[in-house]
Amino acid sequence: MTITLIADALVASLLVATIITCYVLSKRIERLKADEGAMRQTIGALISATDTAERAIAGLKLTLGDCDRTLAERLRTAERYAADLAAQVEAGQDVMDRITQIVSAATLVAPKTADAVPEIAEEPTVSRLTNAAHAAAAIRARAAKRLEGQAA
Structure with missing residues (x-):
């Protein structure tokens, strides 16, 4: 009878260990299911964020295209203005060259003093x-004085 009592005690302790193990495993399974729900929520949030990011990238691409077109148009306009300014500067330089030739010819015709500015003659002859x-x-003379003033 002592052997049966010992065998019964051993079976009872094994049953208690099995019950405890089942309880621990049940709690782990519950945590895994809770983690699965949280994981599904996280994955859903990531998918939503990815969709939002893709839409934002598409919008940025459109904005970049608009900026590129606007910049190209402004560059063409600036190039036209630069060409116009270059032509105007060249025309101004031609006018200055002609004025220099006229002044050089006038200096040979009517020499003047160094400080005097020639007056326009009133005589009809x-x-x-x-x-x-x-x-x-x-x-x-006025232009030379201005240039001297700027150089100083």
Whole structure:
């Protein structure tokens, strides 16, 4: 009878261990199911965020295309303005060269003092060319004074 009692005690302790193990495993399964729900929520949030990011990227691509077109248009406009300015500068340089030639010719015709600015003659016998030469010389003198003032 002692052997049966010992065998019964052993079976009872094994049953208690099995019950405890089943309880622990049940709790682990519950946690895994709870983690599965949280994982599903996390995956859903990631999918939603990915969709939002893809839409934002598409919008950014459209904005980039618009910016590229606008920038290209502005660059073409700037190039046109630069070409116009270059042509105007060249025309201004041609005018200055002609004025320099006129002043040089006027200097040979009517020499002037170093500080005096030539006056336009009032006499009817003086030709219009001489008056133009005196005016060009006056403009040249003023321009030279301005350039000296800027250089200083």
